Amino acid sequence: MPREWDARTYDSLPLPHLYWGRKTLGRLTLTGAETVLDAGCGTGRDTSALLDLLPDGRVIALDGSAAMLAQLRARLADRLDRVEVIQADLLEPLPVHTPVDAVVSVAAFHWLPDHDTVFRNLAAVMRPEAQLAFECGGQGNVASIVHALDEVLPSAPRVWNFAGVDDTTRRLLDAGFTDVEVTLTPDPARFEQVEQFRTCLGTVVLGAHLDRLPHGERADFVDAVAARLPEPVVDYVRLQVRATRSGD
Ligand SMILES: C[S@@+](CC[C@H](N)C(=O)[O-])C[C@H]1O[C@@H](n2cnc3c(N)ncnc32)[C@H](O)[C@@H]1O
Numbered sequence: 166m167p168r169e170w171d172a173r174t175y176d177s178l179p180l181p182h183l184y185w186g187r188k189t190l191g192r193l194t195l196t197g198a199e200t201v202l203d204a205g206c207g208t209g210r211d212t213s214a215l216l217d218l219l220p221d222g223r224v225i226a227l228d229g230s231a232a233m234l235a236q237l238r239a240r241l242a243d244r245l246d247r248v249e250v251i252q253a254d255l256l257e258p259l260p261v262h263t264p265v266d267a268v269v270s271v272a273a274f275h276w277l278p279d280h281d282t283v284f285r286n287l288a289a290v291m292r293p294e295a296q297l298a299f300e301c302g303g304q305g306n307v308a309s310i311v312h313a314l315d316e317v318l319p320s321a322p323r324v325w326n327f328a329g330v331d332d333t334t335r336r337l338l339d340a341g342f343t344d345v346e347v348t349l350t351p352d353p354a355r356f357e358q359v360e361q362f363r364t365c366l367g368t369v370v371l372g373a374h375l376d377r378l379p380h381g382e383r384a385d386f387v388d389a390v391a392a393r394l395p396e397p398v399v400d401y402v403r404l405q406v407r408a409t410r411s412g413d
Pocket of ligand 1: 167182183204205207208210211227228229230233253255256270271272276
């Protein structure tokens with residue numbers, strides 16, 4: 166199963182993920198009665214927005230982290246009758262047994278090393294003509310942080326998969342999608358409070374690196390990376406995708 170997240174701290178941060186989510190949901194054409202899979206749903210911000218768009222529909226909220234899903238259940242406590250919550254790994258065949266009308270995903274797929282497998286797993290649970298809309302970190306994402314990491318810890322593992330336009334297009338076509346549209350857009354996020362910037366680094370960006378360090382070394386590691394960055398900015402570059410599951 167994928168790694169755990171600090172879900173409460175994640176939800177307390179002023180992250181651009183909220184805005185990315187609204188943009189990604191805006192790429193779906195919905196009547197309001199569909200079943201939509203939120204893949205890597207996290208604490209459920211987009212699941213909640215989807216429920217608003219689907220008065221007669223349902224959301225399948227899928228994530229690998231039990232802590233994120235617990236936070237989602239608390240957020241949506243009064244609406245869980247229209248939500249199926251599934252803890253699962255997107256790199257494994259998905260335990261979704263009725264084909265869905267659409268899939269959305271926000272800020273999740275760059276954590277997955279094998280996009281061919283992810284796209285095939287999604288295609289397998291989508292009905293013909295179902296819509297896919299996702300965004301994640303793409304080629305060039307957080308380049309200044311990658312550079313700082315290389316200085317602080319040259320042996321740091323490559324935990325991200327920042328894919329490009331051509332690779333992603335080919336992978337989606339191979340997995341059975343058509344009408345594929347892929348763009349890469351720089352979208353830097355500036356933090357007004359330095360402490361929130363450090364918390365964002367520790368909780369979101371560098372979380373997978375900190376997991377590998379003893380607790381006592383984590384704050385110094387974040388400080389060392391932050392000290393090498395010229396300003397409290399995460400230089401995000403987003404891969405934005407829309408596609409259609411081909412008819413069988
Ligand atoms: C940055 S969070 C984004 C959460 C949410 N979509 C949002 O925009 O706030 C990334 C999410 O991807 C999930 N994730 C990462 N790898 C995963 C995997 N292999 N299978 C399922 N979920 C995974 C994490 O547990 C986490 O909740």
